[in-house]
Amino acid sequence: MSLLTNVMDHALDDGYAEASARRAAEGGGLPRTLRAKLGLAAGLLLAAAVVTVGAAQTQLSASVVAKDREELIERIRSETTAADDLAEDIEALRGEVGERQRAALQEHGGERGDLVALLSGATEVSGPGVKLVVDDAKGVAGGGGDGPREGGGFSDTGRVRDRDMQRIVNGLWQSGAEAIAINGQRLTALSAIRAAGDAILVDNRPLVPPYTVLAVGDGKRLGARFQESADGRYLQALRENVGIRSSLSRQDRIGLPAAPSLIVRTALPRTSGAGNGDGRGTADTGKGTS
Template sequence: MSLLTNVMDHSLDEGYAEAAARKKAENAGGMPKTLRAKLGLAAGLVLAALVVTVGAAQARIAAPVVAKEREELIDRIDRETAVADKIEDSVDELRDDVSARQREALKKHGGDRGELVGILSGAVEVHGPGVKLVVDDAKEADQSGDSDARETSGFSDTGRVRDRDLQRVVNGLWASGAEAVSINGQRLTALSAIRAAGDAILVDNKPLVPPYTVLTVGDGKRLSSEFQSSADGLYLQALHENFGIRTALSVEDDVQLPAAPSVIVRTAEPSTEKGTS
């Protein structure tokens, strides 16, 4: 009976009893945890609101300054652009004047053949019978340049026309009797260069886009026949058959070629030095 009495009188372990008493004492002497958490959250929200308010006030104060600086920058860009446009117009006018003077010099010093010199040098406009040759990329040409439709000299080509293709075409036309040649309205001279810059083709540093229209002045029928039977004409035909590059050659009664935009005048004088044997 004494054991049962002891169990009934001490049903809660003494350690639990001490912990409960200590917790009760802490709650009695301070603020409840729930209340403290709520107060901490409220303080944090107040602090965040204060930071946002201060930031907004600073932004509102700085806004007029930023807007003024932006307007000043835009005005400066407009002024500099206007100056650049004016200089570019002046350069174009001077270039046209120089070209006109060069053409006059060619006519003046060409003697009886002044007109022929002007035509051959590209200094004057020319028109007459000739040939029209259109060269265009293949329909399935890969514009990204990653296809291996053509592979030459260790690098891959696509079905697009390359600068070396136009070089061969132009040289073949000259050799076949062309008196004047232009590509997409760009007149060629003895000093003209056809080069590549990436995937673009440049004629005298001016980019061209396909299709490439090559106009020539000369005896149209003879020019067409001799070009097609030449090595360069056969090369162009091979590009069409093997890689799908499109070509169209026609004899024209009258084609018009513009003058070259700029002509470099060079002179040569006989040497006075005696050679050694």
């Protein structure tokens, strides 16, 4: 019993009691709650410093990005303006080259100068002729469909194909047309009618239906000859079998523009020393494009 009484009376070791009393007498100890508050305050100050530094860095980076963006936009605007100026210069030079080529054709074509200028599309043309309008069948939606027609068969898509326009144009040429344009696009002896999907291209320029074909020539004879030709009968078969729509009318006067670009082939005599021994020079064939 004396041992239990001693433990209950002296629950704290005497050494701990003496150390606690000594710290209290010297004043070096801080209450636990005060130490906890000081630690919390230090942590909050450190967190505030980190957030402040991070915000400053973010603002600095944002200003740098905004400056770079503005510089990039300004460069794009400057380069776009320069590109537009160059495009205008190119168009002006193309126009100048075209005018000089047309003048050269008319000046040096000799007796056949007018014919050469006509076939090359170098000059505007006006006179009597015919107007042929060709359009897809009713209810045909844009896009889709099969490829161009092969051989002499027909497609049930009801769309006008490049092969159809080729036959129509060739039929007009053979019927006596002197100049032809499709949707305002002048055809020359070197023009090409091709397909790109369902689109029809004339000299790489896309056309949109309906296709208006203007042909200068003797309107009465030209229309009659075309309708009686194999290509005219082909167009009639397209109307009957596929539903493609077309109308042909005689025009007292129509006007066709000059071709937008020319492909000129010339023969130039060789200079001195290029003769063939009899005093006559031989010719070199040169090709120039505008």
